[in-house]
Amino acid sequence: MRPTLLLPVLTTAALLGSWEALSGTGILPAEVPPVSDIAAWLWANIGTAALWTAVSQTLAHWAVALAVGATIGALVGAAMASVPVVNELLLGMVEFFRPIPVVVYLPIMLLLLGARPVVVVVLAAVAALWPMLLQTLYGVRDVDPVTTDTARVFGLTTPQRLVWVTAPSMLPYFFTGLRIASTITLLVAIAMELIGAVPGLGNTLATYAGNGRYDATYGVIVIAGLLGVGLNAVFERLERRALRWHSAYRTQHT
Amino acid sequence: MLSVTNLRKTYGSGDQAVEAIRDMTLTVDKGEFVCIVGPSGAGKTTMLRCLCGLLKPSSGTVTLDGAPVTGPPKEIASVFQDYSRSLMPWFTVRRNVGLPLRNRYRSTADRAERVGTALDAVGLSGFGDRYPWQLSGGMQQRVAIARGLAYAPEILLLDEPFASVDAQTRADLEDLILRVRDDTGVTMLLVTHDIDEAVYLADRVVVMSARPSVVLETVEVDLPRPRDQVTTKRLPRFAELRTHVLTLIRRTALDGSAPTPDHHSTIGERR
Numbered sequence: 068m069r070p071t072l073l074l075p076v077l078t079t080a081a082l083l084g085s086w087e088a089l090s091g092t093g094i095l096p097a098e099v100p101p102v103s104d105i106a107a108w109l110w111a112n113i114g115t116a117a118l119w120t121a122v123s124q125t126l127a128h129w130a131v132a133l134a135v136g137a138t139i140g141a142l143v144g145a146a147m148a149s150v151p152v153v154n155e156l157l158l159g160m161v162e163f164f165r166p167i168p169v170v171v172y173l174p175i176m177l178l179l180l181g182a183r184p185v186v187v188v189v190l191a192a193v194a195a196l197w198p199m200l201l202q203t204l205y206g207v208r209d210v211d212p213v214t215t216d217t218a219r220v221f222g223l224t225t226p227q228r229l230v231w232v233t234a235p236s237m238l239p240y241f242f243t244g245l246r247i248a249s250t251i252t253l254l255v256a257i258a259m260e261l262i263g264a265v266p267g268l269g270n271t272l273a274t275y276a277g278n279g280r281y282d283a284t285y286g287v288i289v290i291a292g293l294l295g296v297g298l299n300a301v302f303e304r305l306e307r308r309a310l311r312w313h314s315a316y317r318t319q320h321t
Numbered sequence: 322m323l324s325v326t327n328l329r330k331t332y333g334s335g336d337q338a339v340e341a342i343r344d345m346t347l348t349v350d351k352g353e354f355v356c357i358v359g360p361s362g363a364g365k366t367t368m369l370r371c372l373c374g375l376l377k378p379s380s381g382t383v384t385l386d387g388a389p390v391t392g393p394p395k396e397i398a399s400v401f402q403d404y405s406r407s408l409m410p411w412f413t414v415r416r417n418v419g420l421p422l423r424n425r426y427r428s429t430a431d432r433a434e435r436v437g438t439a440l441d442a443v444g445l446s447g448f449g450d451r452y453p454w455q456l457s458g459g460m461q462q463r464v465a466i467a468r469g470l471a472y473a474p475e476i477l478l479l480d481e482p483f484a485s486v487d488a489q490t491r492a493d494l495e496d497l498i499l500r501v502r503d504d505t506g507v508t509m510l511l512v513t514h515d516i517d518e519a520v521y522l523a524d525r526v527v528v529m530s531a532r533p534s535v536v537l538e539t540v541e542v543d544l545p546r547p548r549d550q551v552t553t554k555r556l557p558r559f560a561e562l563r564t565h566v567l568t569l570i571r572r573t574a575l576d577g578s579a580p581t582p583d584h585h586s587t588i589g590e591r592r
Contacts, residue, residue, distance in 0.1 A: 231409070
């Protein structure tokens with residue numbers, strides 16, 4: 068085991084151990100079940116269709132919302148960075164809408180569309196849009212002027228500069244935006260399922276908690292956490308692969 | 322022939338206006354090696370950017386074989402000082418060198434051959450599949466030179482190309498450039514603040530004044546070719562020429578005013 072992994076594992080084990088010990092003394096409320104109960108529930112339910120249906124529903128909300136939100140964010144961000152007029156037109160609106168938590172739109176969306184998956188997807192997509200928009204905006208602006216000059220001197224056309232210079236140059240920002248957007252999208256998707264009673268992990272969580280099934284509630288929390296960690300790991304891998312040339316990931320072999 | 326007539330470049334406007342170049346007139350003939358030297362901040366880079374069509378002069382004209390330069394001409398290639406920013410880290414050496422050839426040569430085989438020849442010329446035949454950042458600074462600048470050569474330009478503009486490498490590498494690169502010039506006959510216009518380098522390389526040295534820049538003097542370098550780092554620099558004539566240029570530059574750097582210009586230049590306003 069790598070030494071960097073050893074310490075976090077130790078702290079986690081210590082936390083879970085003292086939780087279990089405290090549960091044994093009976094001073095914890097019923098809403099905080101023993102770790103062993105949660106583990107038992109997970110063990111019994113990890114293969115059940117009900118759990119995986121909820122996971123797949125949430126993942127579907129996440130995937131569609133991220134795809135739509137990130138695409139719109141990246142396109143708008145790129146347009147703002149490269150066309151000054153677009154920037155002037157949209158900057159005020161971006162500054163106004165960006166800090167608003169998407170949950171405030173939920174009641175209206177529920178009234179308009181009902182408790183349906185599309186509500187979750189739309190709101191999660193709005194949440195995904197902002198980090199992607201900002202990162203793309205910074206990324207396109209941050210293209211090195213020397214590199215741009217080089218491309219111009221050697222007569223590269225605008226589409227060629229876009230594909231061979233701007234796109235690779237902004238890739239680190241793109242991946243940062245994508246990772247942040249992915250995390251926020253998952254978070255918002257689960258929250259909207261929970262509040263709006265739309266089928267998915269969030270709704271499953273609300274149902275278990277409402278019925279006093281605390282071992283199951285915590286089990287679903289663990290699943291949601293693992294889902295977040297897993298998705299983040301996937302994006303980190305993609306980033307590492309696409310940015311082999313970048314100074315942060317270079318391996319020197321001269 | 323590259324011809325610059327009464328070039329003037331001012332940045333900004335009104336009270337904040339900075340006059341980088343007041344009046345530059347010079348011509349570079351086909352096959353010539355011309356070096357432009359000047360004190361730091363003399364608008365040397367501004368001058369080159371105007372020449373390669375990246376910057377629009379405030380007034381005056383730049384013409385190439387009689388045609389005015391309005392954007393980057395395909396007859397001119399550039400080598401920038403900062404190779405680490407001018408080479409693209411996401412492309413291999415081969416792709417960096419071949420990148421500007423896409424619009425010129427349709428066939429992949431033609432392009433590969435030109436890239437191979439250019440890498441040979443700078444002594445980097447075996448390094449096509451490496452990334453620029455896997456190479457030393459001197460090698461990276463050779464990649465940038467190869468990219469310029471592969472473009473098959475009439476004129477190669479070099480903006481302080483050896484300012485970011487160590488002294489030994491600098492001498493090697495200077496000789497590489499001289500050899501490339503002999504082999505290809507390409508016209509070279511090199512900007513530097515290093516007087517020894519300018520005198521060693523050039524047929525003519527154009528000395529720029531401090532900002533706002535004018536041409537102080539054009540010094541004909543009558544040193545024999547081929548030149549050699551040791552024997553050329555030992556010649557009494559080399560010492561004479563470098564002392565002459567150094568005196569001009571020290572004077573302009575110290576008092577900041579333009580002394581008597583030579584017959585090539587015209588100065589609109591004089592203190």
